[in-house]
Amino acid sequence: MPDLEARKVIELGYAGNERLVMNMGPQHPSAHGVFRAILTLEGETIVAVDAVIGYLHRCHEKLGETLTYVQYPSIASKTDYVAAMTSELAYVLAAEKIGQIEVPKRAQYLRVIAAELQRIASHCLWLGTWCMDMGGALGGGATLFLYCFRERETLLDLFEALTGARLLYGFHQVGGTRYDLPAGWAERCRSTVDLIEKRIDEYEAMLEGNAFFLARTRGVGVISRELAQEVGVSGPLIRGSGVAYDIRRVAPYSSYEAFDFKVPVETGGDCWARYRVRMVEFRESIGIVRQALEGLPPGPISSRPGVKSVGQVRIGKGEAYARVEGPRGEVGCYLVADGSAKPYRMKWRGASFSNLAVLPHIVPGHKVADVVAIMGSVDPVFGEVDR
Amino acid sequence: MAPAVRDLIAAFVLLNGVIGAVTYVTLLERKFTARMQSRIGPYRVGPHGLLQPIADALKLMMKEDVVPAMSDRWVYNLAPLAFLLPCVLVFGTIPFAPGLGLADLNIGLLFFLAVSALEIVGLFMGGWGSNNKYALLSAMRAVNQIISYDLPFIFAALIPVVLSGTLRLGGIVEAQQGGWYVAYPVIGQLGFLAYLVAMLAAENRVPFDILEAESELVAGFRVEYSGMKFALIQLAEYAHVIATSYLGALLFLGGWLGPGPGWLGAVWFTLKALAVFLLVTWVRWSFVRIRVDQILAISWKLLLPVTLMLLLAAAFVVAYQGGGGVA
Known part of the structure; x- marks a missing residue:
C-alpha cells in the first residue's frame, strides 16, 4: 500500500500541533546557490530549521596547495564568484605578508578601486535577488531585479575593459595588479558611478515608500548584538546589529587609511537594518572609488612585473593570515608557505559561511515567507560557503 | 433556429x-x-x-503530461477543469453591450460572485491531489485567502448594486447614464479602490499571490502540473482576471457607456476593462509579496470594515434620497 504510506507523511493536524517537515532546497527557486534548509513547520510557522550545506564543495583549499602563487589568484575568484575581486585580494595579501613584498602605491589604489566597484556590483546583485525572493519572479521583485542587473551590467563592462573578464577576473597578483587602467577607463568609471548613484535613489524611492516592503522587512529576522558577536557574523550583518566593525577601518589594508568613508551602523538588527546598511555602503563605495580615481598616484603597478612562468614567484617560509572586508563581511585567507612556488596549506574564512551560521538562531518562530526574506538579507554565496 | x-x-x-x-x-x-x-x-x-x-x-x-505517482488521480486530473469552469462561466452573464451577451440575468451580479467564488474548489483540489507539500501549503493558504477576500470583494461589488437598485448587470450600467459610479462622491472612489485591492487578492496576484509564491512554495498548488493541465490552470487564472476586470469596468466605470455610436459600446467596455487590467498589472509588477498573516490582517482589520462602512453609507444615501439609483 504505497499510497497510504505517502499520505501519512503529508497529513497536517488541524489542532495546530502536528508538524510538517518541508525541504527548501537544494533545488529551489529562491535558493541563492545550492542550499538545503529542512524546515519543521506547524502550519505556516517554522519551529525548527536544519541547514545542510556542502553541495558546492570543490576542494578549494586542497586546490590551493596544488597551484602556484601565480596561478591561484584567478581560481580564488571562484570561491565567492559574486565578489571575485575580494577573495583574490585576500589571497595575494596573505602571500605578500609572508614574503614581505612591497606593493606600489598605484597598485594599492587600483586594488581599492576594484574592490569597491566589486562591492557595488555585489550589492546590486544582492538587492535584486533579495527583492525577487520577496516579490516573486512574477511580481515587483523581478522589476527591481532587472533594474539592479542593468546597473550591475555597466560595472561588469568596466571590469571587462579592465581585465578582459566579466565574472572571474584574475586582476590581482602577488606584488601588485596584473593590469593598469586602459585609456579612458577612469572617465568611464566616473560616469558609471554617477549614474549608479542616481539609480540608487530610485531604488530607495521604489522600496522605502512601499508599505508592503516595510511590512516584510521591519522586525523580521532580528539578530541581537550579543548573538551577532557570539556567532561571529561580519559585514553588513554585524553592522546592522549595532557593531561598528569594518576591517577597512579596524585593520586597514591596501591604503584604506588614506580614504575618507563612513562605516554605516544600524541598531535594529532586522532585515530592514541590514538593507539600510548596504544602501549606505553603496554610496560610501562610490565615494571611495571617486577618491581613488582622483588621487591615483603614478608609478608601477607591480613590484614583480613581467612574470613569465607560473613557477617564478617563490615565497620564503612562513605563515600569515590576511583579511579583507568583502561585500559579505570578513574574508580571510590563511597561508602556510614552505619556500616553494606553492603554498603548503591554505585555509579560507568565508564570510557567507560564518554569516549563515546565524540562521538556526533567528529563523524559528517566523513564517515560511520570512525564511526567504532572511536568507536574502544574509546574502550568502554558496561558492564561498562550501568552497 | x-x-x-x-x-x-x-x-x-x-x-x-x-x-x-x-x-x-x-x-x-x-x-x-x-x-x-x-x-x-x-x-x-x-x-x-x-x-x-x-x-x-x-x-x-x-509537452509531456506528468502525473505524480502518489497523487490522488481523480482529484488531480479534475482540478484544472474545476478551476477553469467557474472562471469561464462568469463571462456568460456579462453584457458586453446592450443586447450583446449570453444572458443578462436579473441576478447577474449574484451569479457572477457566487460562481467565481467556486474557483477555490479547483484550487484546493489541485493542491490536495498533487500530494506535494508545497502544493498542500498553497491550498491551505488559498482557502485562507479566498475566504477572507471574497467578503470585501462582494461588499465592494455591492455598492453599485445599492446605488442602482438592481442586481442585473445591464441595469447597473444603465443606471450610470448620469455619471459613472467611480465619480460618485467619496463612496464611488473608495469603493473602486477597495474593489481593486480585493480583486488583486481574489485573483491571487502580487502582492497577494501567496498561493503561487514561487520563492517559498515553488509554484504553489500547480507545482506538479505540466503540459495542457498547466495551460488550463493558467488560462483559468487569466480568464478570472479578465472577468473581474470587466466586472470592475462595468460596476464603476460605466460599462459600455461612452461617446460615439451605440456599436462602439463593446469597444469602450473592452478598453475600460483593459485599463483596469493594466492598472492591476502595474501594481503586480511593482510591489513585493506580503506574508500570509499580513494578508489576513489587511483583509479583516482594514478592508472588511471599510467596505462594510461604504456599503452602509451607500445604503444610507439611497434611503435618504429615496429609491434605488442616483439621478
Missing part, C-alpha cells in the same frame, strides 16, 4: 472568444511589463511577437 441551438452557438463563440482573448492578454501583459522593466518582451515569433501566445499554447499542448 431553435433557441437552444442559437444559445449553443453563442456559448461556443463566447468560450472561444474568451480563450483567444485570454491568450492575447498574456501577450499584452508581457509587453507592458517588459516596458516597465526596460526590456522589449516577446519579439521573435511573428511581427512584434504577435504569434507568441500561439507558440506558447502549442508548446504546452505538446
Whole structure:
C-alpha cells in the first residue's frame, strides 16, 4: 500500500500541533546557490530549521596547495564568484605578508578601486535577488531585479575593459595588479558611478515608500548584538546589529587609511537594518572609488612585473593570515608557505559561511515567507560557503 | 433556429472568444511589463511577437503530461477543469453591450460572485491531489485567502448594486447614464479602490499571490502540473482576471457607456476593462509579496470594515434620497 504510506507523511493536524517537515532546497527557486534548509513547520510557522550545506564543495583549499602563487589568484575568484575581486585580494595579501613584498602605491589604489566597484556590483546583485525572493519572479521583485542587473551590467563592462573578464577576473597578483587602467577607463568609471548613484535613489524611492516592503522587512529576522558577536557574523550583518566593525577601518589594508568613508551602523538588527546598511555602503563605495580615481598616484603597478612562468614567484617560509572586508563581511585567507612556488596549506574564512551560521538562531518562530526574506538579507554565496 | 441551438452557438463563440482573448492578454501583459522593466518582451515569433501566445499554447499542448505517482488521480486530473469552469462561466452573464451577451440575468451580479467564488474548489483540489507539500501549503493558504477576500470583494461589488437598485448587470450600467459610479462622491472612489485591492487578492496576484509564491512554495498548488493541465490552470487564472476586470469596468466605470455610436459600446467596455487590467498589472509588477498573516490582517482589520462602512453609507444615501439609483 504505497499510497497510504505517502499520505501519512503529508497529513497536517488541524489542532495546530502536528508538524510538517518541508525541504527548501537544494533545488529551489529562491535558493541563492545550492542550499538545503529542512524546515519543521506547524502550519505556516517554522519551529525548527536544519541547514545542510556542502553541495558546492570543490576542494578549494586542497586546490590551493596544488597551484602556484601565480596561478591561484584567478581560481580564488571562484570561491565567492559574486565578489571575485575580494577573495583574490585576500589571497595575494596573505602571500605578500609572508614574503614581505612591497606593493606600489598605484597598485594599492587600483586594488581599492576594484574592490569597491566589486562591492557595488555585489550589492546590486544582492538587492535584486533579495527583492525577487520577496516579490516573486512574477511580481515587483523581478522589476527591481532587472533594474539592479542593468546597473550591475555597466560595472561588469568596466571590469571587462579592465581585465578582459566579466565574472572571474584574475586582476590581482602577488606584488601588485596584473593590469593598469586602459585609456579612458577612469572617465568611464566616473560616469558609471554617477549614474549608479542616481539609480540608487530610485531604488530607495521604489522600496522605502512601499508599505508592503516595510511590512516584510521591519522586525523580521532580528539578530541581537550579543548573538551577532557570539556567532561571529561580519559585514553588513554585524553592522546592522549595532557593531561598528569594518576591517577597512579596524585593520586597514591596501591604503584604506588614506580614504575618507563612513562605516554605516544600524541598531535594529532586522532585515530592514541590514538593507539600510548596504544602501549606505553603496554610496560610501562610490565615494571611495571617486577618491581613488582622483588621487591615483603614478608609478608601477607591480613590484614583480613581467612574470613569465607560473613557477617564478617563490615565497620564503612562513605563515600569515590576511583579511579583507568583502561585500559579505570578513574574508580571510590563511597561508602556510614552505619556500616553494606553492603554498603548503591554505585555509579560507568565508564570510557567507560564518554569516549563515546565524540562521538556526533567528529563523524559528517566523513564517515560511520570512525564511526567504532572511536568507536574502544574509546574502550568502554558496561558492564561498562550501568552497 | 431553435433557441437552444442559437444559445449553443453563442456559448461556443463566447468560450472561444474568451480563450483567444485570454491568450492575447498574456501577450499584452508581457509587453507592458517588459516596458516597465526596460526590456522589449516577446519579439521573435511573428511581427512584434504577435504569434507568441500561439507558440506558447502549442508548446504546452505538446509537452509531456506528468502525473505524480502518489497523487490522488481523480482529484488531480479534475482540478484544472474545476478551476477553469467557474472562471469561464462568469463571462456568460456579462453584457458586453446592450443586447450583446449570453444572458443578462436579473441576478447577474449574484451569479457572477457566487460562481467565481467556486474557483477555490479547483484550487484546493489541485493542491490536495498533487500530494506535494508545497502544493498542500498553497491550498491551505488559498482557502485562507479566498475566504477572507471574497467578503470585501462582494461588499465592494455591492455598492453599485445599492446605488442602482438592481442586481442585473445591464441595469447597473444603465443606471450610470448620469455619471459613472467611480465619480460618485467619496463612496464611488473608495469603493473602486477597495474593489481593486480585493480583486488583486481574489485573483491571487502580487502582492497577494501567496498561493503561487514561487520563492517559498515553488509554484504553489500547480507545482506538479505540466503540459495542457498547466495551460488550463493558467488560462483559468487569466480568464478570472479578465472577468473581474470587466466586472470592475462595468460596476464603476460605466460599462459600455461612452461617446460615439451605440456599436462602439463593446469597444469602450473592452478598453475600460483593459485599463483596469493594466492598472492591476502595474501594481503586480511593482510591489513585493506580503506574508500570509499580513494578508489576513489587511483583509479583516482594514478592508472588511471599510467596505462594510461604504456599503452602509451607500445604503444610507439611497434611503435618504429615496429609491434605488442616483439621478
